[in-house]
Amino acid sequence: MAGLDELKRGATVKGILPDGFITVVDVSWIGSVAIELTYKDSKGKPANELIYRDRESDLEIVESGKPWSFDGDSDLFRLVSEAHRIRLAYLFDPLLAVHTSLVDPLPPIVIGGALIVPAGLLMRLNGGQTATLQAKETKRVEMVAMRAAVAAEQKLDNAFPGKLSAGA
Known part of the structure; x- marks a missing residue:
């Protein structure tokens, strides 16, 4: 008063x-x-x-003071700054979703009696794994599976309409 x-x-x-x-x-x-x-x-x-x-x-x-001070809650500041960093991370890392996701590499696949083990799974089991290699390995496994399916269809004399390719 x-x-x-x-x-x-x-x-x-x-x-x-x-x-x-x-x-x-x-x-x-x-x-x-x-x-x-x-x-x-x-x-x-x-x-x-x-x-x-x-x-x-x-x-x-x-009591009038400066419009800013350094006596705020440091834990809250750290939490808010980390939230802003995560919110803006996609601008600097285009593969952010791949790096932060919990997607496992492809499991071993049996094609035509042969066991195909993706290189990404082998690398992960041996202790090293990168998202780029996993994406390349997924493409390789799709191509191997497509070639096997085309070869099996050709043995049966089934015609395919045009050119086939794996994924987009």
Whole structure:
């Protein structure tokens, strides 16, 4: 609680405006029961208001400081900055979904009695795996399977309409 006589030029006061602080520009006394207060709101817009002693209980002089400080919650800052980093990561890493997904490499496939083990699975079992190699291996397995299917169909004298290719 602040009295009307405590309002001086440059003071920051809470309670004049319902949504924020004001900075006192000038105070003119009108008798002993009221003042004419000239102030600027938080956006810098000047205003003028008559304040009576019955509003003293609403007024509070606040300590004005810098508009920024370093005394915030560091854990919350770290969490928010990591969220922003993840939100913007796709701009710098076009394979972000592949790097962060939990997709396993293809399992071994039996084609025409032969066991085809994808190179990506072998590399993963041996301790190394990259998303690029996994994508290349998926394409290779699709091509091997397609060639085997085409060869089997040709043995049966089935005709194929045009050229075939694996994936897009």
